[in-house]
Every structure is written in C-alpha cells, then in structure tokens.
Amino acid sequence: MSSVLEQWKSGLGQSWEHLMEGWRQLWERAAGALTRFQPRERNDEKSASPNLPAPAGGVRWAVLGADIYETDEALEVRVEIPGLDREDLEVEVLDGQLVIRGEKRLEREEKQGQYRLMQCAYGRFQRAIALPVPVKAEEAKAEYRDGVLKITLPKAETAKTRRIAVQG
Amino acid sequence: MAETNVTTRPGSEVTAQAQRVPTAVPRVDIIEDQTGITLWADLPGVSRDALEIKVEGDTLTIEGNVSLPVSEGMEPIYAEVRAPRYARSFTLSRDLDTAGIQAKLNQGVLELRIPKHQQAQPKRITVQAG
Numbered sequence: 001m002s003s004v005l006e007q008w009k010s011g012l013g014q015s016w017e018h019l020m021e022g023w024r025q026l027w028e029r030a031a032g033a034l035t036r037f038q039p040r041e042r043n044d045e046k047s048a049s050p051n052l053p054a055p056a057g058g059v060r061w062a063v064l065g066a067d068i069y070e071t072d073e074a075l076e077v078r079v080e081i082p083g084l085d086r087e088d089l090e091v092e093v094l095d096g097q098l099v100i101r102g103e104k105r106l107e108r109e110e111k112q113g114q115y116r117l118m119q120c121a122y123g124r125f126q127r128a129i130a131l132p133v134p135v136k137a138e139e140a141k142a143e144y145r146d147g148v149l150k151i152t153l154p155k156a157e158t159a160k161t162r163r164i165a166v167q168g
Numbered sequence: 169m170a171e172t173n174v175t176t177r178p179g180s181e182v183t184a185q186a187q188r189v190p191t192a193v194p195r196v197d198i199i200e201d202q203t204g205i206t207l208w209a210d211l212p213g214v215s216r217d218a219l220e221i222k223v224e225g226d227t228l229t230i231e232g233n234v235s236l237p238v239s240e241g242m243e244p245i246y247a248e249v250r251a252p253r254y255a256r257s258f259t260l261s262r263d264l265d266t267a268g269i270q271a272k273l274n275q276g277v278l279e280l281r282i283p284k285h286q287q288a289q290p291k292r293i294t295v296q297a298g
Binding site for chain 2: 062065066067068069070071072076078080081082083084085116117118119120132144145146147148
C-alpha cells in the first residue's frame with residue numbers, strides 16, 4: 001500500500017514541478033512584456049499643465065505586446081507601441097537581443113482640463129527581446145504603422161535552414 | 169460638473185459578437201474641460217478602415233479589428249497575449265452632444281472629442297458698469 005501512496009506522491013511532486021515551470025515561463029514572458037515608463041523630469045516639462053495629475057509614484061507600467069515570426073530567411077518582430085512619433089523610436093541589436101527604446105509624449109498640455117480617467121502610460125521606456133537565432137543587424141529594417149513597430153531582421157548565414165540531401 | 173459625464177461599462181455590456189472573438193478592452197484617458205470631453209484610446213494595430221465608432225442612445229461603442237498581414241511562409245515562434253479585436257463601451261451623460269463627435273486616429277491612438285450641449289456649458293456674464 002505504501003508504495004502506491006509513494007508513487008502517487010512522486011506523481012504529485014512531478015505535476016507540481018510542471019505547474020511551477022509553466023508559471024515560471026509565463027512569468028518571464030509577462031515580465032518582459034510589462035514595460036516601465038519613466039516620466040521625464042518635471043523641470044523639462046515646460047508646458048506641463050497643473051490640472052493634470054502626476055501618475056502615481058511618477059512611474060507607470062504598460063504591456064507592450066511582442067510577437068516574433070520566422071521565415072527561412074529572416075525574423076520579423078512586431079511590437080505594439082501606440083501613439084509615438086517615428087523620431088522617438090530607437091532600435092538596436094545588442095548581444096543577441098533586440099532593444100527598443102522610445103518616448104511616449106503626453107500632448108494634453110493645451111487642454112485646461114479636469115482629470116477624469118488616466119490609464120495610458122507616458123514617458124521613456126525600453127524593451128529588450130531575446131532573439132532565438134543570430135541575425136545580420138546591419139541589414140535590419142524597421143517600419144512603424146498604426147501603432148505597431150515591425151522589425152525585419154535577416155538571419156545570419158549560420159542560422160539559415162539548409163536542407164541536406166541524403167545520399168543513396 | 170460633479171456628476172460623471174462618462175461611465176465605463178462592465179464587460180458584460182459588450183455585444184454578443186464581441187464575446188466570440190477574443191477581445192481586449194483598450195486603455196483610455198479621458199479628460200473633461202468646460203466645453204466637452206476628450207477621450208484617447210490605445211488601439212495598436214487598428215487601421216482607420218478597421219475602426220468603428222457607434223453611438224446608440226446614450227451608449228458610445230468603440231470597436232476595432234487588428235489587421236497584421238502575415239506573409240507567405242511566416243511561422244509565429246513567439247507570441248504574447250494579444251486579442252485580435254478591441255471593444256469598449258461608455259455611457260454618455262445627456263450633457264454631451266453626440267452629434268458633434270470628432271474622431272482622429274494616429275499611430276494606433278484614437279482621439280475622440282465630444283462637445284457639451286450649449287446649455288450645459290458654463291456661461292460668462294459680463295457685469296455692465298451702471
């Protein structure tokens with residue numbers, strides 16, 4: 001009888017580990033998507049309206065969802081970053097990571113408004129996405145449309161898929 | 169001005185169609201001033217053609233479909249939580265003039281301006297020197 005119980009226990013231990021592993025992966029992904037927005041110093045903000053409340057604690061978080069697609073030749077990364085100007089986006093490849101920096105500006109200054117609801121995050125942010133294969137950073141292309149940043153990264157020669165014919 | 173001019177509705181109010189497709193609730197900023205309210209909603213990936221703004225009675229609904237064309241032979245290898253559709257409803261106060269709504273969409277951010285009716289706007293009365 002005891003052996004059955006022990007088996008059951010070890011089975012439970014295993015599934016618990018699987019569950020924890022799942023959580024760990026989910027957490028790591030979510031932690032990457034959750035991006036910190038650092039507002040500019042108050043002093044820089046010449047036209048900041050006193051009617052607008054400062055976000056709580058001065059720091060806001062937002063989820064910038066990212067997808068990676070793969071073809072034989074390239075990787076394509078898409079990140080949801082609504083409401084920026086092209087000039088405020090900066091993209092680079094560093095140590096196998098795609099690093100995206102930008103600034104979402106608050107353009108509400110002219111409105112002499114009363115605050116109702118503020119859910120969007122503003123300020124400077126940085127997001128790093130680990131690339132699964134080596135890429136040719138110098139041939140990368142980026143496009144920003146409808147609030148989605150699309151980056152095409154050609155794969156390095158070593159990373160390309162090659163079919164090897166089996167000799168008879 | 170004490171009453172809330174815009175009320176966000178719980179998810180259950182969103183149309184039945186919305187429940188079939190995974191749908192995200194867009195984040196919004198709403199600011200009220202003396203002549204109306206301005207609403208900004210984050211809708212990344214929604215183009216102008218895929219966006220629908222409706223007013224039915226006192227209900228304002230924003231719906232948008234995400235259109236991300238996938239080219240031939242592209243395999244998704246990593247995807248974060250994302251819904252292909254956005255929807256959110258708001259209840260508007262009677263002070264707001266829904267006929268005068270103006271909408272702009274720029275890089276995935278929708279800006280809606282909803283003016284107040286003339287009678288709901290504060291009036292400045294100049295006191296004449298007698």
